[in-house]
Amino acid sequence: MSDADTPMVLADKVCKSFGSLEVLKGITLEVGRGEVACLIGPSGSGKSTFLRCVNHLEVVNAGRLYVDGDLIGYREKGDKLYEMSPKDAAKQRRDIGMVFQHFNLFPHRTALGNVIEAPIQVKKQNKREATQRARSLLDRVGLADKADTYPAQLSGGQQQRVAIARALAMEPKLMLFDEPTSALDPELVGEVLNVMRELAASGMTMLVVTHEMGFAREVADQLVFMDGGVVVEKGDPREVLANPQHERTQSFLSKLL
Numbered sequence: 001m002s003d004a005d006t007p008m009v010l011a012d013k014v015c016k017s018f019g020s021l022e023v024l025k026g027i028t029l030e031v032g033r034g035e036v037a038c039l040i041g042p043s044g045s046g047k048s049t050f051l052r053c054v055n056h057l058e059v060v061n062a063g064r065l066y067v068d069g070d071l072i073g074y075r076e077k078g079d080k081l082y083e084m085s086p087k088d089a090a091k092q093r094r095d096i097g098m099v100f101q102h103f104n105l106f107p108h109r110t111a112l113g114n115v116i117e118a119p120i121q122v123k124k125q126n127k128r129e130a131t132q133r134a135r136s137l138l139d140r141v142g143l144a145d146k147a148d149t150y151p152a153q154l155s156g157g158q159q160q161r162v163a164i165a166r167a168l169a170m171e172p173k174l175m176l177f178d179e180p181t182s183a184l185d186p187e188l189v190g191e192v193l194n195v196m197r198e199l200a201a202s203g204m205t206m207l208v209v210t211h212e213m214g215f216a217r218e219v220a221d222q223l224v225f226m227d228g229g230v231v232v233e234k235g236d237p238r239e240v241l242a243n244p245q246h247e248r249t250q251s252f253l254s255k256l257l
């Protein structure tokens with residue numbers, strides 16, 4: 001199901017605990033089609049957990065998550081929710097690309113090998129077609145000449161760009177990024193942000209955990225500040241950054257800048 005008015009991501013009072021530790025205490029937010037939302041907040045505030053809930057790598061304890069109008073991880077029967085089979089959850093996850101802080105490339109595969117893996121194994125694309133698409137994606141992230149290189153021979157920024165190309169190879173409708181530049185040397189951050197900027201300009205919907213405030217200000221439609229498992233404040237990044245309404249946001253931003 002999908003139509004132009006359905007938000008790409010809709011989180012409705014999402015709660016998540018690990019044992020007695022309540023990590024998400026009712027997260028409500030919306031990301032429209034083609035929008036970029038940046039998620040910021042102190043360590044431990046639940047940013048990664050929230051992203052992991054969006055593609056059902058974590059089960060939620062209460063509340064609902066929808067991607068493109070589809071309830072994530074559960075089927076609704078009457079007023080009851082039943083968790084999906086791992087197979088069905090994996091099927092939903094195919095449409096959601098995820099890029100992590102650590103690139104998690106297959107070390108024994110070349111850049112090209114990494115990018116064609118899922119289209120061939122999961123989407124059953126034939127190798128020629130997958131290879132052709134992978135080359136154009138590597139070109140898009142500026143790595144046309146590195147197709148045959150193994151991850152260990154690539155810089156962190158190059159590895160992360162391969163990871164982005166790999167996620168795009170599945171033709172996702174939503175991309176999740178969890179601090180994609182925070183493990184990189186400062187001089188490599190820009191090349192990854194440039195790829196993300198281009199992706200945003202191409203109309204991809206993106207939910208990005210990042211503390212790159214320049215990127216957030218310039219690219220994001222929405223900046224969401226989380227603390228202690230709740231959304232404290234959200235809005236136009238330029239406004240939130242220039243004029244934070246909550247004391248906790250002010251204090252967090254003052255430490256960041």
Ligand SMILES: Nc1ncnc2c1ncn2[C@@H]1O[C@H](COP(=O)(O)OP(=O)(O)OP(=O)(O)O)[C@@H](O)[C@H]1O
Nearest residue numbers: 018019021023041042043044045046047048049050
């Ligand atoms: N699998 C897990 N089991 C138990 N506790 C967990 C698990 N995953 C996360 N937590 C806890 O949940 C809380 C939120 O973690 P999360 O990784 O979502 O925070 P974060 O906002 O992404 O922080 P950071 O900025 O450091 O990445 C932390 O207290 C963490 O220890």
Ligand SMILES: [Mg+2]
Nearest residue numbers: 047048049178
């Ligand atoms: Mg995190």
